[in-house]
Amino acid sequence: MDATSIITQVSRDDEQQLNSSYPGEKVNNVDRLKPPKRGFFETIFCCWRNARTKSNQNGTPIDGSITPPPIQGQPRYLLPQVRHSDMHRKCMVIDLDETLVHSSFKPIPNADFIVPVEIDGTVHQVYVLKRPHVDEFLKKMGELYECVLFTASLAKYADPVADLLDKWNVFRARLFRESCVYHMGNYVKDLNKLGRDLQKIVIVDNSPASYIFHPDNAPIPNADFIVPVEIDGTVHQVYVLKRPHVDEFLKKMGELYECVLFTASLAKYADPVADLLDKWNVFRARLFRESCVYHMGNYVKDLNKLGRDLQKIVIVDNSPASYIFHPDNAVPVKSWFDDTSDSELLDLIPLFEKLSKVDSVYTVLCNSSSQSQLQSSLQQLQHQSSQNQLQSSHQQLQQSQQQQSNNSTDVNNT
Numbered sequence: 001m002d003a004t005s006i007i008t009q010v011s012r013d014d015e016q017q018l019n020s021s022y023p024g025e026k027v028n029n030v031d032r033l034k035p036p037k038r039g040f041f042e043t044i045f046c047c048w049r050n051a052r053t054k055s056n057q058n059g060t061p062i063d064g065s066i067t068p069p070p071i072q073g074q075p076r077y078l079l080p081q082v083r084h085s086d087m088h089r090k091c092m093v094i095d096l097d098e099t100l101v102h103s104s105f106k107p108i109p110n111a112d113f114i115v116p117v118e119i120d121g122t123v124h125q126v127y128v129l130k131r132p133h134v135d136e137f138l139k140k141m142g143e144l145y146e147c148v149l150f151t152a153s154l155a156k157y158a159d160p161v162a163d164l165l166d167k168w169n170v171f172r173a174r175l176f177r178e179s180c181v182y183h184m185g186n187y188v189k190d191l192n193k194l195g196r197d198l199q200k201i202v203i204v205d206n207s208p209a210s211y212i213f214h215p216d217n218a219p220i221p222n223a224d225f226i227v228p229v230e231i232d233g234t235v236h237q238v239y240v241l242k243r244p245h246v247d248e249f250l251k252k253m254g255e256l257y258e259c260v261l262f263t264a265s266l267a268k269y270a271d272p273v274a275d276l277l278d279k280w281n282v283f284r285a286r287l288f289r290e291s292c293v294y295h296m297g298n299y300v301k302d303l304n305k306l307g308r309d310l311q312k313i314v315i316v317d318n319s320p321a322s323y324i325f326h327p328d329n330a331v332p333v334k335s336w337f338d339d340t341s342d343s344e345l346l347d348l349i350p351l352f353e354k355l356s357k358v359d360s361v362y363t364v365l366c367n368s369s370s371q372s373q374l375q376s377s378l379q380q381l382q383h384q385s386s387q388n389q390l391q392s393s394h395q396q397l398q399q400s401q402q403q404q405s406n407n408s409t410d411v412n413n414t
Contacts, residue, residue: 076195077193077194077195078173078175078179078193078194078195079091079148079172079173079194079195079196080173082146082196083146083172086146086172089144089145089146090144090145090146090200090201090202091145091146091147091148091194091196091200091201091202092141092144092145092146092147092148092201092202092203092204093148093150093189093191093194093201093202093203093204093205094141094147094148094149094150094171094203094204094205095150095151095203095204095205095206095207095210096149096151096153096158096161096162097151097153097158098206098207099131099204099205099206100130100131100134100138100165101128101129101130101131101134101161101165102128102129102131103115103126103127103128103129103157103161104126104127105124105125105126105127106127107125107127108127108129110129111127111128111129112128112129112130112164113127113128113130113161113164113165114126114127114128115128115157115160115161115164117156117157117160118156119156126157126161128161128164130165134165135167138165138166138168138170139168139170141170142168142169142170145202146172146196147170147171147172148171148172148173148174148175148194149162149166149171149173149174149175150175150179150189150203151175151176151177152176152177152180152187152189152210153176153177154176154177155174155176155177155178158174158176159174159176162174175189179193181213183212183213186207186209186210186212187210188209188210188211188212188213189203189205189210189211189213190213190214191203191211191213191214191217192213192214198214198217201214201217202217202218202219203217203218204218205218215236215238216236216237219237219239220239220241222241223239223240223241224240224241224242224276225239225240225242225273225276225277226238226239226240227240227269227272227273227276229268229269229272230268238269238273240273240276241338242277243336243342243344243345244339244340244341244342244343244345244346245342245343245345245346246277246345247279248345248346248349249345249346249348249349250277250278250280250282251280251282252349252352253282253352254280254281254282256352256353256356257314257352257356258284258308259282259283259284260283260284260285260286260287260306261274261278261283261285261286261287262287262291262301262315263287263288263289264288264289264292264299264301264322265288265289266288266289267286267288267289267290270286270288271286271288274286287301291305293325295324295325298319298321298322298324299321299322300321300322300323300324300325301315301317301322301323301325302325302326303315303323303325303326303329304325304326310326310329311359311360311361311362312360312361313326313329313361314329314330314331314352314355314361314365315329315330315331316330316331316333316348317330317332317333318332318333318334318335318336320332328361328362328365328366329361329362329365330365331348331351331352331355331365333345333348351364
């Protein structure tokens, strides 16, 4: 068994999986700890995936749509009967890795814990960092909820970490990888198996793929919008966060371009989100999944179908698969999740101001081989801005020196 396979830490960037398929791409050791992240609400959101057929420990096929049959003699539910002291409490399911702690097989000088884990006869040291305020959080949650640790990592690692982390015996139960359902390449935490009323369960997890069966049990407290979406007769609440500077970005682009929203998500979700997002009526048109071309497992946005001159089209997208037919028209952006310090949209405005004035976007872009051309353009803009600032500062310095010289002359004359 590979040592890194005992910890399940989900990568946040879907594009890492795509990029790692290119020759010569280096793989970060930390990323080896993490299985590919999968999106949630697959029926309405855009995602890329490859069909997989796996087997569980007993050799039972798991094709992504079938829950493994219960092992003979296994209890019906994962949790024991509710304690008398928890009878009137809701149940909080808490993830471990990247939610409460971060762990690494590389030495971390300021590690809070060092946990020895034996794998295939060899003892490995796992270095664990506690998330800031985790002690205060756990202690308070233990006072309010019936708390359950539910992790996709193996017990041989997670159990001793929990021993060190949970000083107040907050966790009424601990559930590990074998309690998850392997679904479409992810270890999913099926809350139906807990034996608690779903209306009284909250799950706290950094990975949406972990609660893909029950997204309504993992609300986002600081959501900008909450959009109800009906799927198969059931209304689900979708919690939406706006990327930093998106308002400023959209307003500016509306002044410079004919803007079109083009998404691989379904209209039943994307249309009401766009209603809430586009306060300036920037989008002249909205195109959804049915307007995409399904090509080799991806929803591709074929710019030839827009009815516009390709030399005057720019596509802004976090997914290279979306513009695979027209890479020279693309301005790639990084995927965003919840980083409040993100400035990607703000940083791109100077480039789009420049692109709006050229006869052909190809003179600036050309991303067929890499993003180097785009990075060069951005660096040139930044260099030009720095040079202007430097020139302005130099002029101010000369004026200041001249003023000091004049003052000095006045004093000497006096």
